[in-house]
Amino acid sequence: MKNIDQQYSFQPYFLGPSSENKEWLSRSWISILEHWTKWRSSLYSTDGRVISASAATSSNYIGKQQSMSDGLNKLLELLQSETPTYSPRYTGHMTSELLLPGIMAHIATLIHNPNNASIEVARVGKTLETQAINMLLEMIGMSPEHGRGHFTSGGTMANFEALWRARYRLDHWLSQGLYLNQNFSEHFERGVFELAHCGWNIYSYNLNNLNIDEALSKQWSFVIQGPWEYAHRLKSQLGLSFKGPVILVPQSKHYSWQKGASIFGLGEDAFWPIELDSDGKLSIEDLKINISKARLDDRPILMVVSIAGTTELGGLDPVNEVQDYLDELKKEDVHIWHHVDAAYGGFYSCLLKKHNSILGAKGRLALQSLNRVESVTLDPHKLGYIPYACGAILTKDSNCYSVSSFEAPYLELNQQAKYPTWSTTLEGSRAATGAAATWINGQVVGYNENGFGQILEYGLCAARELCRRLENIPEIRIYKPIDTNIVCFCVVGNRSSLNNINTATESLYKFFRESPDVSCSKTTLTTKNYKNVLSRLFDSWNIDEDDDKLVLIRMVLMNPYLLERTQQISYLDNLVCHTKRFLERL
Numbered sequence: 001m002k003n004i005d006q007q008y009s010f011q012p013y014f015l016g017p018s019s020e021n022k023e024w025l026s027r028s029w030i031s032i033l034e035h036w037t038k039w040r041s042s043l044y045s046t047d048g049r050v051i052s053a054s055a056a057t058s059s060n061y062i063g064k065q066q067s068m069s070d071g072l073n074k075l076l077e078l079l080q081s082e083t084p085t086y087s088p089r090y091t092g093h094m095t096s097e098l099l100l101p102g103i104m105a106h107i108a109t110l111i112h113n114p115n116n117a118s119i120e121v122a123r124v125g126k127t128l129e130t131q132a133i134n135m136l137l138e139m140i141g142m143s144p145e146h147g148r149g150h151f152t153s154g155g156t157m158a159n160f161e162a163l164w165r166a167r168y169r170l171d172h173w174l175s176q177g178l179y180l181n182q183n184f185s186e187h188f189e190r191g192v193f194e195l196a197h198c199g200w201n202i203y204s205y206n207l208n209n210l211n212i213d214e215a216l217s218k219q220w221s222f223v224i225q226g227p228w229e230y231a232h233r234l235k236s237q238l239g240l241s242f243k244g245p246v247i248l249v250p251q252s253k254h255y256s257w258q259k260g261a262s263i264f265g266l267g268e269d270a271f272w273p274i275e276l277d278s279d280g281k282l283s284i285e286d287l288k289i290n291i292s293k294a295r296l297d298d299r300p301i302l303m304v305v306s307i308a309g310t311t312e313l314g315g316l317d318p319v320n321e322v323q324d325y326l327d328e329l330k331k332e333d334v335h336i337w338h339h340v341d342a343a344y345g346g347f348y349s350c351l352l353k354k355h356n357s358i359l360g361a362k363g364r365l366a367l368q369s370l371n372r373v374e375s376v377t378l379d380p381h382k383l384g385y386i387p388y389a390c391g392a393i394l395t396k397d398s399n400c401y402s403v404s405s406f407e408a409p410y411l412e413l414n415q416q417a418k419y420p421t422w423s424t425t426l427e428g429s430r431a432a433t434g435a436a437a438t439w440i441n442g443q444v445v446g447y448n449e450n451g452f453g454q455i456l457e458y459g460l461c462a463a464r465e466l467c468r469r470l471e472n473i474p475e476i477r478i479y480k481p482i483d484t485n486i487v488c489f490c491v492v493g494n495r496s497s498l499n500n501i502n503t504a505t506e507s508l509y510k511f512f513r514e515s516p517d518v519s520c521s522k523t524t525l526t527t528k529n530y531k532n533v534l535s536r537l538f539d540s541w542n543i544d545e546d547d548d549k550l551v552l553i554r555m556v557l558m559n560p561y562l563l564e565r566t567q568q569i570s571y572l573d574n575l576v577c578h579t580k581r582f583l584e585r586l
Helices: 022-043 059-079 100-112 123-139 155-183 192-196 200-209 214-220 227-238 256-263 284-296 319-330 345-351 361-368 433-444 452-470 498-514 527-541 571-585
Strands: 148-152 246-250 271-274 301-307 338-341 375-378 391-395 476-478 486-491 521-526 549-556
Touching: 022 100, 100 123, 100 433, 123 148, 123 345, 123 391, 123 433, 148 155, 148 433, 155 192, 155 200, 155 214, 155 227, 155 256, 155 301, 155 338, 155 375, 155 391, 214 227, 246 256, 246 284, 256 271, 271 284, 284 301, 284 319, 301 319, 319 338, 319 361, 345 361, 345 375, 345 452, 391 433, 452 476, 452 486, 452 571, 486 498, 498 521, 498 549, 498 571, 521 527, 527 549
Parallel strands: 246 271, 246 301, 301 338, 338 375
Antiparallel strands: 148 391, 375 391, 476 486, 486 549, 521 549
């Protein structure tokens, strides 16, 4: 049995469901405001007062201040009806109680208002960003010395940043190769796929030894020329067809990948889905089939995407197996960009040094390979427990971080990849709040097994405990395997029809939605995207497949108090009791 100091080691870091730590919060809030106002009044103290005492006491002045107070009170009244995501009763989506250090850092930085677009307006903000990115790099096993990255407004933008960088690399390799095809006879027989995946070693060798005119090689850049002119030029001058690059993404993908293909002008045909295996993970065999198909079709692969923490089920793709295969291809001078969308699951890397962690063996192997890939997306506003909106793009080195350069005469150009600015990020203006919150959480809690690891393992324990209790209800079927803290289940019982199962599960979801005491979400696994998963489940349940989907109740067990029991409530018992109450009515 853990002693009381071990059992409650992370509870001081959260406000608590009933604002138990409000005294510390109040003191810190006042401290932030006093520090900010003192800084403002003392920095240029010789300037004197701009607002006179007589102006500040005039009726018009006081009336406008009262108007501000009235507006604030109206906002606070509206917020009384906001979704209580802080509560252990809430298990709907990937949001929960926030860490107090992160909240305070967010507020303190917000009122200083640095813009991380440029060090000219973010002298401290940029430093915090660099240090926080280094913490995240170290957390996933990448080198802070060689790795690079920056904060974004969320995982979607971080995925776009990875696409931008992968396109930059592929375009450089391909444009040089096509220039050589035109000017050096020994390269004539090489196709578009081979040229686009040659690797930096071959690229650098050619650049240093073949007297390449870089200005002329830009004529073969599909980014500079645009897809229509580019396709025409390849056909007319080299007799080559160019259908454009493809993105290989598992069927469990986040919606941002389809957005990315559209925004980057790649077209729907460029989005190649990879089948899922019977456990809902990226199928290595289907990945190999699609890479071979791209090779035969002479279509470059912009990137292969693995997912560490899928949106529906929280699953961890076999990142290690994907990278093992891509490493084999490198022996053939075929270098393919591997990006891991670890927006949700990446923070579980904190548990890798804990030998007795309940994190599964396959999940551990997947997370241990994050340091081998080209780029990784993280969302600190999910399992980093900081306020919205904050994502991060991480790359293993400066080569992978490189992008096209742009000019803005009113801003200082900083070419150091260590200090990302407007010229190396898709977003121009970027708040420093997420960087500050991530930084202080790393300083205070720690991105390791004894800090964040305890919080995250608590969620894993809560998920497994909920499963144990739900398994005692005969009508309930739980989706397995469970890799993280997301639990999905449906109402089966004696039903032999998939349509009837979905109807009953939809009714349970409606029952939860109408109750003020619990909150969950639902997800749908379609036969189009999850055919191997559903085949396994339906065979084991012995049901008729009279529908093309399976509806599941989805619960995200992030809250750090879910396993607690007060004199009034046990939160997990509350979820189970509501489920039983519905089934009794049904």
